[in-house]
Amino acid sequence: MNILGIHAAYTSRSHDPSACLIQNGKVIAAIEEERLNRIKTSTSLFPERAIRACIAMANISIHEIDVVVADGSTYPPLKDKINRSLVDSFGYSPPIELTHHAYAHCAGSFVSSGFDEALVVSVDGVGDQVATLICTAKKLGSSVEYKELYRGDITTSLGVYYSVFTNYLGFRSIEGEYKVMGMAAYGSSKHDLSNLLEFNPATGELVCKNNQFIDLENYTSVFEPSYKEKFIESLTGVRRPVYFSNGFQQEHFDLAASVQFQFQKTYLDLISYFLKKTGLKKLCLSGGCSLNCLANKELLGKPIDVYVMPAASDRGLSMGAAMYMASQTSQSVSPVQNMYLGRSFEPAEIKKSLDICGVSYTELSDPTIGCASAIAEGKVVGWFQGRSEFGPRALGHRSILANPQAAEMKDILNAKIKFRESYRPFAPAILESELNDSGLDNTHLPYMTFTVDVPSDLARKIPGAVHFDGTARVQSVSHDNSPLFAGLLDQVQHQNGFGAVINTSFNLAGEPIVDSPHDAIRTFYSSGIDTLYLGNFKLEKSCS
Structure with missing residues (x-):
């Protein structure tokens, strides 16, 4: 069976489109659209070139695809959009199924890990109205059983929190978060941001005041500034770097360190709580926030096995969607042996x-x-x-x-x-x-x-x-x-x-x-x- 997973970015808040092909339970090919069209993150674009590359690497045609599966299950019109795009590009559309964004993240990490049972955590900005999803996953023969433990929406999003401060420090959302991580090493955590973001162990829930420092109602594009400048400046006393003729000051590095500290504490408190609650010793991480390698460092000292999906951000959703579809239709998928899944040249x-x-x-x-x-x-x-x-x-x-x-x-x-x-x-x-x-x-x-x-x-x-x-x-x-x-x-x-x-x-x-x-x-x-x-x-x- 040929399952084509895609992540299609149709809006200015959707990014990193990609495609992945699973053939008879094996990942044959996976590639991001940006690698082929040379547009970084390829926000709002359909992964036409990535689809062409995947079917070419498998040496099949679009007519041999049994099903196309994409994240976006809370938006039913997406099926018709994908159908029109496929017919426009290829003259034909295979059957299309939609799966949930966060469950695609979870499936991508769990199935790739090779674990038989694990705590699975997806933490990102938001997708299909969910920012954080925590569940257990267990192999049952050739299928996988997921049991949901917790979900949080955009109002408690760790990804939104980090992206807002990424914007405030002068970088673009989706691309600049790792730059803030790099800055953090040169600063000290001088600002207490716990009133904006924390995990409450008494309730087992995230507490976040995103509405205080981001205009969620009017935020429509990853290219636009998302922060409420007066609130952040009043809270921290730090003005944006744009106001300084010589760029970053020490206060900006200190703010980066403070942002990283509170993110890391909340992220680790969340994970530790559910590890203790379930007693599981294997952990799978996915979603863009799980690429925060500074926070992940603290997990290495725990008596658990940790797998971070290498393509953890939305670019990996095509693989996760295909893996989720396979696992829900009792098709066993082999764990990926490495991430060298793109094109080669003779x-x-x-x-x-x-x-x-x-x-x-x-x-x-x-x-x-x-x-x-x-x-x-x-x-x-x-x-x-x-x-x-x-x-x-x-x-x-x-x-x-x-x-x-x-x-x-x-x-x-x-x-x-x-x-x-x-x-x-x-x-x-x-x-x-x-x-x-x-x-x-x-x-x-x-x-x-x-x-x-x-x-x-x-x-x-x-x-x-x-x-x-x-x-x-x-x-x-x-x-x-x-x-x-x-x-x-x-x-x-x-x-x-x-x-x-x-x-x-x-x-x-x-x-x-x-x-x-x-x-x-x-x-x-x-x-x-x-x-x-x-x-x-x-x-x-x-x-x-």
Whole structure:
């Protein structure tokens, strides 16, 4: 059976459309629309290109899709919208079913985890009128039984709380929240925001006063400012950065730290309460808020197994919707083994793109050797290999790589490659075998969904990848979860003495991660990347 899951963004508050294809219980393909149309978040767009890519990767036609399933069950007209879009784009529409936004999040994390039973938590802005959903999930043969424990609406939304302050600090909703996380390391939590957001253990409910600091009634687009400026300024004494000619002041970093502190406390109190109530020892997290890797760090010390859906935000809803449909129709779905679910390109296709662009290149038998040497020499490298990643993180197939042993590398990458704020950190990708001797308690961290406190011995080996507060969002790499990338890190270990690199997404600020060879070539020549390894082809810039 072919199940096509989609997340279709028809309004200016809906974002990150994507598609996922499950074929006979196996995830065959998944990709975001932004990777293909090159429009970051692709707000309000239908995932036509993503659908085309998925059916092409499965080598089937739209007529072979048995059912299309999308989140949006509280909006029945969505079926007709999807039907019209499919007929417009493909001349045909398979049968369409709708599932609930939050349950799609929950299914995506639980089924992907491989757990038999778990507490499942979805926390995001809002979807299908629900912002927070907590349930238990249990496999019953080839189906899954979900039992709801708690739901909260937009008035108690943790995602809305975080997005409002993201706006207030000068960033756009949906895209800028991770920038606030980065700022938090440079500040102190000086503002008590518990009167705006907290979890009440006496009632087992979230308490939030979103209506005090956001105009919910008139908020219609992720592109518009959402905050009530006078209220926030009166509460905190902090004016927005736009009023300062030299940008961020220390008070803005302190506000970011305060926002993060109260979010993190509420998020962890919520999770801890329901873990204790159910007695479950396995936890699945989804929804955009679960990408707050600083908060997730605190869960690593608990005696539980935690799985964070790597595509936890709305971009992962296509996979979750398909998985939910499968589980409710007694079709067993295998857990995903990795997130390399996008497109790949044959050497002939890459060569064609290179020739069309008229660039000089060298063909190699093994790009890992030269790439490791370039990294050891201090060069910044573009690395484009295999299938692209599904989700917001580059996991070593569409990555910009550099030497973490160079303390100055963060500033170089921010200024000359990514063209972004100087305070933002970069993540290390490290061979799991190296982590086993690092002093870390948790060494299996394949998806960059947690930060960790970096032990001093490890910090001395990777100073360029350790944040101001002594943490790092580590990606552990093994031949099991990422054989292509592990092969490169083996070479780095051989040449540089330690199997680690700085790994950041292959894109410029404000752009989606590259997906095609043409995207990679354009980004290479638009930035300070020194060398590009595109499959088995190597590109270098002329010195003239």
